[in-house]
Amino acid sequence: MAIFSASPADLRDFLADRRLFVLTGAGCSTDSGLPDYRDGAGDWKRKPPIDFQTFMSGEPARARYWARGLVGWRRFGHARPNAAHRALAAMERAGAVALLVTQNVDGLHQAAGSRAVLDLHGRMTEVLCTACGWRGPRAGWQAQLEAMNPPWAQLDAPDAPDGDADLDGLDFSGFVVPGCPCCGGIVKPDVVFFGELVPRERYERAMAALDEADAVLVVGSSLMVHSGYRYVKEASERGLPIAAINRGRTRADGLLGLKMEQSCAEALGALYPEPA
Secondary structure, three states: OOOOOHHHHHHHHOOOOEEEEEOOOOOHHHHHHHOOOOOOOOEEOOOOOOEEEHHOOOHHHHHHHHHHHHHHHHHOOOOOOOOOHHHEEEHHHOOOOOEEEEEEOOOOHHHHOOOOOOOOOOOEEEEEEEOOOOEEEHHHHHHHHHHHHHHOOOOOOOOOOOOEEEOOOOOOOOOOOOOOOOOOOEEEEEEEOOOOOOHHHHHHHHHHHHOOEEEEEEEOOOOOOOOHHHOOOOOOOOOOOEEEEEEOOOOOEEEEEEOEEOHHHHHHHHHHOOOO
């Protein structure tokens, strides 16, 4: 029988002596000050993020994206792991994690000490050229954006998810977006935009990790995006027990055996308290 008002004791019992496939989403990072995309019903809180087709459609779309990113990166790039990230790293050190698959692009699991991490949608810490494949650090790209757009570097705005900022109602036509330093091509963050496919090798690595796991733990994801939901669906078809820590509805509520509607940092931090 599914437990949908699970207690810390229920979660502790679920995790005991199990090798976990862990899937994390934006709710895992909200206690680090990073906004999430969806409300408790799983609906968008704001307009959906830019998709690949729009980003590639012309300079106006890219100017708007990078202007917002210039402002948003200043805080996003300095976010720090919270108790949920640190607890998952402790679980890995204890041998309880087969693989941690994250839909987040913030790198906070690695910063907390997790090593068996699959960045399903990539990382915002690097940028890449869509033409020649050049890659570079996001910090260096940020410095170039600021140097070429001094007035924009002085702006501030409310944070939006994934290093974005709410710069609405502005004229982006004067914003200068540099080209690739190698070929002059279009540069994007090294993340999977909506409209792009998760690279095949990431999918295969995640599926292989399900072979090694005997349970699934979802942390802070509504699972509304198919690229994450499909692993939970596959786990259910294999008969693996599934638990979730998430505030609000998930796409997989009917597949869960246990659910805690609580802050991920509170739920996991209580099980893996940090030294005083």
